Amino acid sequence: NAGVTQTPKFRILKIGQSMTLQCAQDMNHNYMYWYRQDPGMGLKLIYYSVGAGITDKGEVPNGYNVSRSTTEDFPLRLELAAPSQTSVYFCASRENTGELFFGEGSRLTVL
Amino acid sequence: GIQVEQSPPDLILQEGANSTLRCNFSDSVNNLQWFHQNPWGQLINLFYIPSGTKQNGRLSATTVATERYSLLYISSSQTTDSGVYFCAVSDQGGSEKLVFGKGTKLTVNP
DSSP: OOOEEEEOSEEEEOTTOOEEEEEEESSOOSEEEEEEEOTTOOEEEEEEEEETTEEEEOSOOTTEEEOOSSSSBOOEEESSOOGGGOEEEEEEEEOSSSOEEEOOOEEEEEO | OOOEEEEOSEEEEETTOOEEEEEEESSOEEEEEEEEEOTTOOEEEEEEOSSEEEEETTEEEEEEGGGTEEEEEEOSOOGGGOEEEEEEEEESSSOOOOEEOOOEEEEEEO
16 A cells, blocks of 8 residues: 655756646545645645545645546646745645545755 | 644753643634654654544644644653644635644754
8 A cells, every 4th residue: 555656756947847746646535635845834735636627726826737637646737947836745635534644745946 | 714823833852751732723623633744854644633632652632622722742752753743724614625833843852
């Protein structure tokens, strides 16, 4: 049981480049989330999804897009990378009610 | 939206000491969790506790939903307890958003 798997673990982007952070879970959870954590700070919600085909904005959605075509996958897309998007990104999932499980994080640097 | 405040922001202990971390929230909740972020950045579930009391080894947690706070107790602290402890909640208004507090940074010295 792999839980929540994020790829890549590390990535360096140039300003203006695009990329997708991948997130997959094998627990058949309906709810999935993307958070970002800036150095020394708490976690801010970017986007979340309550099931396949349904997504909604969190606290800091600007500059990001998501899709949820399957229950298992919830990719996060950065279209025009900016230095302000340098952060650690965490994907998480949970059942309808219950514990939130996190992936190991993806560290992104935009130069 | 719901507000979450954690205290203290920083805590330094000697190994073997006990501590209490607090999480206050501004509205009724249907989900409250405590997490430990270790020095390597991993987020580890400690408790799912929207109400009541739970214990797991040296750690225990209590949530008093009617008074809108939760407490995390760490007894006989060890250096491996160091890291940041986060409280996360979602309100009862139908929102599925889990909102995090800013965390308590715990340092346990040998």
